[in-house]
Amino acid sequence: MDNGHTSGPPGPSGQQDRLGAGWETYRPAVFGAAYRLLGSVADAEDVTQDVWLRAAGADLRQIDDLRAWLTVAARRCYDILRSARVRREAYVGPWLPEPLLTGPDAAEPVLVDESVTSAMLLIMEELSPPERVAFVLHDVFGLQFARIAQVLGVSAPAARQLASRARRRVARAKQSAPQAPKAERERVLAAFRAAYEAGDLAGLVRLLHPDVVYVTDGGGRIPAARKLIHGGERVAEVMVRVGRQWRPDRIDLAEVGGELALVFHREGRVYSVDTVQITEGLITAYRRVVNPEKLQHL
Template identity: 45%
Template structure:
């Protein structure tokens, strides 16, 4: 009787399976780094692309290698975001994106917290990476140093500075009625094209994110918002996955959504979803 061998899995399939086992952690790292589910998916996909073109024999610790790659990709994305911070707010043309897992997003949102996401936006890219990787994922400073191109001591100082700012972050307003009043005032100001009213409703360091752009600062966000008054005529107050927001209703269905994170009586973060598949996956309830 001849020797029998179990069929071996294709090397590509084996590598893909190993990558998938690391995907949840990689996406969590990227989401905390970038604060955007769509951008996190892009970063993870880039990590897979690089892995698929690398020599697996040279990768001793796959989890550490992938975390390093995702960290570098996120660092590049954050630096690019800083350089284009004055891009106009895009509430118009939908940009195709991979739909995130709603359950995973809920877990990420709970663990990160709105206040943390807000204050992370104020950190430099290097500070943000050092804090997220070390304090949230226990990545050694020696590995972080290789990503940011600094010494371990400098990487430790980056995380320390970020930690002090995070600890001093104001807590987001948890009063649902109060949030609704501010959101409704925002919608009214957009409809009327009232630039001054919008600026007063926005935190000075407000961040507006869509699948295609990131805009920072009250003046830039208000300028972009007033240019889309024609969309606001179709918008309605809503809860989007339980979060205070606005939904653009076309033919009886939501076409795009805005959700808000508040600090005090001002809007600190606006998340805009325009991709049809992503909008369809949301629980939108008009109020």
């Protein structure tokens, strides 16, 4: 993955050093904001690079703090979000956020909180582009509504209303599907991995909620279910069958989006990244990304 160390723009060395130092300080936050807005590592990297190039040709007095960097990034993300609906409609099968490793060995630094979990990114996917921008910039990064209004081309009161509406929708979604504590996730996922590796159908059924939903994102690039699969026994049967076909070399527990997830390796590469929703000790949603385009950065 690109580490983001880009040479500074042409110009006097003092200005170049100042811009470069500021960029190294703020780059992780710029990437983090773009990832939260877009749900794509590749798109977030493109936006981050674009922000740097734009800043390199700008008046340095306008690039004096994190708020300025984030404003530039948000404008670019907003343009992408407004065209993303069309791309989602053309996407083959279910769409899931691109997995982002966030553990201590992660190549891409990002400010980690619940807003980078797969569950939260899917909730934000249901927001309108203006709501999503207002929510991320204000509730996650603390930007004032006057700056957010400039990004969205609305008044400050309108920007405040957008963030408030998004906040209510996010709160309702979180209440309907509360996330499990870290210790519970570790216990359930460790047990799930053991049952999966053993091909233990009954063991998997015990860990899956009777109404669990199984989502696979292959993007039309690899064989994967193009519809949601419901029910504990049905999902367990599919997983056992797929496990026999895949024969993964190993299954790691890794931090993805700030939460423990399962990373499947096969033939020397990451083949699948699986995130889960756990409620009262049972897996209520199992989300599997196998689209190779979404895994190549890993």
